[in-house]
Amino acid sequence: xxxxxxxxxxxxxxxxxxxxxxxxxxxxxxxxxxxxxxxxxxxxxxxxxxxxxxxxxxxxxxxxxxxxxxxxxxxxxxxxxxxxxxxxxxxxxxxxxxxxxxxxxxxxxxxxxxxxxxxxxxxxxxxxxxxxxxxxxxxxxxxxxxxxxxxxxxxxxxxxxxxxxxxxxxxxxxxxxxxxxxxxxxxxxxxxxxxxxxxxxxxxxxxxxxxxxxxxxxxxxxxxxxxxxxxxxxxxxxxxxxxxxxxxxxxxxxxxxxxxxxxxxxxxxxxxxxxxxxxxxxxxxxxxxxxxxxxxxxxxxxxxxxxxxxxxxxxxxxxxxxxxxx
Numbered sequence: 001x002x003x004x005x006x007x008x009x010x011x012x013x014x015x016x017x018x019x020x021x022x023x024x025x026x027x028x029x030x031x032x033x034x035x036x037x038x039x040x041x042x043x044x045x046x047x048x049x050x051x052x053x054x055x056x057x058x059x060x061x062x063x064x065x066x067x068x069x070x071x072x073x074x075x076x077x078x079x080x081x082x083x084x085x086x087x088x089x090x091x092x093x094x095x096x097x098x099x100x101x102x103x104x105x106x107x108x109x110x111x112x113x114x115x116x117x118x119x120x121x122x123x124x125x126x127x128x129x130x131x132x133x134x135x136x137x138x139x140x141x142x143x144x145x146x147x148x149x150x151x152x153x154x155x156x157x158x159x160x161x162x163x164x165x166x167x168x169x170x171x172x173x174x175x176x177x178x179x180x181x182x183x184x185x186x187x188x189x190x191x192x193x194x195x196x197x198x199x200x201x202x203x204x205x206x207x208x209x210x211x212x213x214x215x216x217x218x219x220x221x222x223x224x225x226x227x228x229x230x231x232x233x234x235x236x237x238x239x240x241x242x243x244x245x246x247x248x249x250x251x252x253x254x255x256x257x258x259x260x261x262x263x264x265x266x267x268x269x270x271x272x273x274x275x276x277x278x279x280x281x282x283x284x285x286x287x288x289x290x291x292x293x294x295x296x297x298x299x300x301x302x303x304x305x306x307x308x309x310x311x312x313x314x315x316x317x318x319x320x321x322x323x324x325x326x
Contacts, residue, residue, distance in 0.1 A: 002271075004298040004315050007308050013275040014193055016305025020086050025312040029085045032313075033092035036101065043102075044115070047130030052115045055104040055131075056082055060095045070171075071142040072099045072324055073132055075152030077304065078122070079203035081110035086149055086304055086314070093317035094324065100142060102135055104128075106155070108207055114214035119241045122182065123253040128155050129166050136168060143171040145324040149304045150278075153178030153270070157256050161264045173268035174323035176316055177276055177304045180283040182251040189230055192277050197230060204233065257286035261293065269294045269323035271316065273301030 010016050019025060030037070039058040047053050061069070072094050076087045082103035091101045105112050107127065108120035136144050148156035153175030163170045179185050189197050205225055212219040224240075227233045235247045244250040274281045274297060284295060296319070298306075306316035 001274075002296045002298050002319075004273075004301050004306060005308060006300050006306075007310070007312070010305070010307050011300060013273070013277050013300070013302040013305075014195070016273075016300070016302025016307055017277060018195070019307055019312065020302075020305045020314075021080075021084060025085055025307075028311045028313070029089050029092075033088045036088070036092040036095040039095070040103070045131045045134045047127040047134060049126070049130070051107070051127040051130065053104060053107060053127060053131045054110065054112050054115060055102050058091070058095050058101045060098045060100045069139070069142040070099050070145060070324075071102065071135065071139050072145045072147060073102045073104060073135060073156075075104055075106070075128070075146070075148035075155050076109065077148075077150030077152050079109070079200060079207065080149075080152070081105055083110065084149075086316075087152075089314050090147065090149075090317050090320050093321055094147075097321060097325075099145070099324070100139070104131055106152075108211055113207070113210045117215055117218060119211065119237065121237060121242055121250070122151060122154075122179075123242070123244070123250065125155070125158050125162070125254070129159050129162055129168070132159055133166060133168060144169060145172045145174075146170060147174040147176075147320050147324060148178065149176045151179050154180075154254060154256055157261060157264065157268065157270070158254070160266050160268060161261050163266065164263065170266040172324045172326045173264075173266055174320045175268070175270045176320065177272055177279050177301075178256065178270060179254070180279055181255050181257050181286070183248070183255075184280045184283055185278055186231060186234065186251065188278055188280060196278060200230060201233075204230075257283055259288050261288045262290060264288075264290045265292055267292050267294075267323075267326050269296060269319075271296045271298070271319055271323075273298050273303070273305070275300055276303045278303040
């Protein structure tokens, strides 16, 4: 177990999870990230098969060519974006230490609903691999590093596990509170503190309305939007907008437990909190144990929280840097 000492006002797991993205934290994060944000430039990536994903690239050296270069690709969680506070905070920490940083928006996240016609779902791994491959080709002198939070951590680990087959040379991976068994995460969202379920319902419905407006005549989400639970909505998505036959096979399709990470060969670190209210800690025991994988657990921290100090600074930013600094 690693030691994390939370801010006195945020020892509760729910406080940690909520405050990580709370609007009161924004001024503190943006002030610390001002150099990253000033350097960031939008870029649309050709991911193959007609798919395009968008993100923001920030040069960590200001164009200087001295010494080895490192590119960190950062992935946000479900219904987050490249502008999520936790992602900007981690990106700024890496950027200040010389990393070039690319904050990738997953399909239909951020302001990208018009880029692709088909809907996002969590098994769309090929396009994220394609985005990383495009970035690696555009930066051949850089070592490649992946980091993600929640669903983004799940994607980062799956990309790294497929790296050999995809022709990618991944130098290191950091995954913070990654989704382990999606079925158990969905159950936790439905049965736990209702604030999480209501938050994701609101965010997902907003995203679906944006998708429908971006592609007039293609989608009619009235039936989907009328459903009242995440499970019902996900089941509808699977049956009407994916190639999966049922909800169970879809959820299993992006699980990273039970041998899914056996082909991982890049130094990888998973950082999890035992009190995470969204990712059941018991699923950690079901992870494969390739020699390159380290699991670092804390007693406290909530879901992607890890806030400490009066300025709502993040303990996890330095841990991500340590994991990628190889």
